[in-house]
Amino acid sequence: MAKPIAGPEIEKLIQLLAKLPGLGPRSARRAALHLVKRREQLLAPLSAAMDEALRTVTVCSNCGNIDTRDPCTICSDPARDQSTVVVVEDVSDLWALERAKALNAAYHVLGGVLSPLEGVGPEDLSIDRLVERVADGGVKEMVLAVNATVEGQSTAHYIMDRIEGLDVRVTRLAHGVPVGGELDYLDEGTLSAAMRARTSV
Amino acid sequence: MAKPIAGPEIEKLIQLLAKLPGLGPRSARRAALHLVKRREQLLAPLSAAMDEALRTVTVCSNCGNIDTRDPCTICSDPARDQSTVVVVEDVSDLWALERAKALNAAYHVLGGVLSPLEGVGPEDLSIDRLVERVADGGVKEMVLAVNATVEGQSTAHYIMDRIEGLDVRVTRLAHGVPVGGELDYLDEGTLSAAMRARTSV
Numbered sequence: 580m581a582k583p584i585a586g587p588e589i590e591k592l593i594q595l596l597a598k599l600p601g602l603g604p605r606s607a608r609r610a611a612l613h614l615v616k617r618r619e620q621l622l623a624p625l626s627a628a629m630d631e632a633l634r635t636v637t638v639c640s641n642c643g644n645i646d647t648r649d650p651c652t653i654c655s656d657p658a659r660d661q662s663t664v665v666v667v668e669d670v671s672d673l674w675a676l677e678r679a680k681a682l683n684a685a686y687h688v689l690g691g692v693l694s695p696l697e698g699v700g701p702e703d704l705s706i707d708r709l710v711e712r713v714a715d716g717g718v719k720e721m722v723l724a725v726n727a728t729v730e731g732q733s734t735a736h737y738i739m740d741r742i743e744g745l746d747v748r749v750t751r752l753a754h755g756v757p758v759g760g761e762l763d764y765l766d767e768g769t770l771s772a773a774m775r776a777r778t779s780v
Numbered sequence: 781m782a783k784p785i786a787g788p789e790i791e792k793l794i795q796l797l798a799k800l801p802g803l804g805p806r807s808a809r810r811a812a813l814h815l816v817k818r819r820e821q822l823l824a825p826l827s828a829a830m831d832e833a834l835r836t837v838t839v840c841s842n843c844g845n846i847d848t849r850d851p852c853t854i855c856s857d858p859a860r861d862q863s864t865v866v867v868v869e870d871v872s873d874l875w876a877l878e879r880a881k882a883l884n885a886a887y888h889v890l891g892g893v894l895s896p897l898e899g900v901g902p903e904d905l906s907i908d909r910l911v912e913r914v915a916d917g918g919v920k921e922m923v924l925a926v927n928a929t930v931e932g933q934s935t936a937h938y939i940m941d942r943i944e945g946l947d948v949r950v951t952r953l954a955h956g957v958p959v960g961g962e963l964d965y966l967d968e969g970t971l972s973a974a975m976r977a978r979t980s981v
Binding site (some may be wrong): 585586587588589591592595596598599600601602606608609610611612613614615616618621622623624625626628629630631632633634635644645646647648652670673674 | 814
């Protein structure tokens with residue numbers, strides 16, 4: 580039974596769907612079947628949405644956000660505090676902060692973190708553009724919202740070195756107990772940071 | 781912050797991806813970002829594959845399989861035993877049996893199971909066509925490979941009633957211990973069926 584069971588068109592669809600995060604080979608097969616069985620309700624609209632995304636989606640030349648306009652919706656929003664720039668590793672972090680409605684500010688997407696082991700240097704990230712934005716003036720506060728990992732923190736240090744002498748306030752996200760989190764499951768670093776930063780009630 | 785963070789095109793893509801089995805709202809967001817960040821490597825080919833599937837995929841008028849030709853690859857394969865028809869509920873079951881290389885035979889996809897509670901009657905399934913195939917002659921064996929659920933089994937009984945008097949051997953899949961399965965985790969029904977059907981070694 581070397582012959583494929585369905586046409587090569589379906590096999591191709593399965594292979595590509597399997598490259599999406601969260602879908603493995605088996606669930607890609609299920610997703611493909613789900614799609615071809617729902618031609619009009621799902622396959623056609625999804626295909627059109629992808630064509631549309633392919634045609635319109637671009638990277639903001641100012642902040643690195645992904646949007647269908649350049650400068651992006653956030654950079655061109657006068658209702659946002661454009662003098663506060665939240666520096667994130669990835670667009671997914673930007674989306675997460677926006678979902679949390681964390682701060683009505685502007686962003687800067689680095690596009691990764693420094694990682695000598697994986698050969699990611701400062702030139703691979705959008706750090707020059709960030710320094711440029713700060714040096715141009717107009718940025719009063721820079722929130723380093725990089726992940727609390729070793730790479731994230733060394734990237735934060737590198738950025739602080741690069742903007743030394745420029746007139747900008749640099750802040751970072753607070754460490755502490757996640758809302759709804761149980762103390763028993765937290766690591767010692769988080770617990771002692773939360774204790775040091777304890778607040779009056 | 782009522783305004784969307786990304787263009788409506790991206791939001792639309794996320795909404796549609798979330799309708800795929802295995803992807804929830806959060807993972808659809810991740811998948812959409814993964815796609816728009818990989819325009820050329822993934823978004824463009826996947827979009828093309830969907831267009832292609834939309835254009836070519838059809839349902840086999842003989843057996844109900846999904847393929848890009850009608851009759852499907854399996855129905856028109858002379859190397860298969862077309863006199864043995866494996867009756868399955870869904871195309872996903874057909875694919876599963878084909879992956880297992882279970883039998884080099886033809887299929888018949890019912891498109892579901894009888895379910896009075898959900899208002900699924902015989903006229904909603906491809907049962908008339910199945911009886912027609914058997915009545916036309918040329919089918920020597922019909923393997924009822926429906927799921928071992930109550931609905932699957934009552935569908936099997938209904939089919940057996942419908943083909944009564946026709947010259948065809950009706951079989952079903954064996955019950956037993958799944959390969960690699962641990963006895964401790966199996967239900968009593970499976971265990972006693974496996975014991976009754978025990979074989980010499």
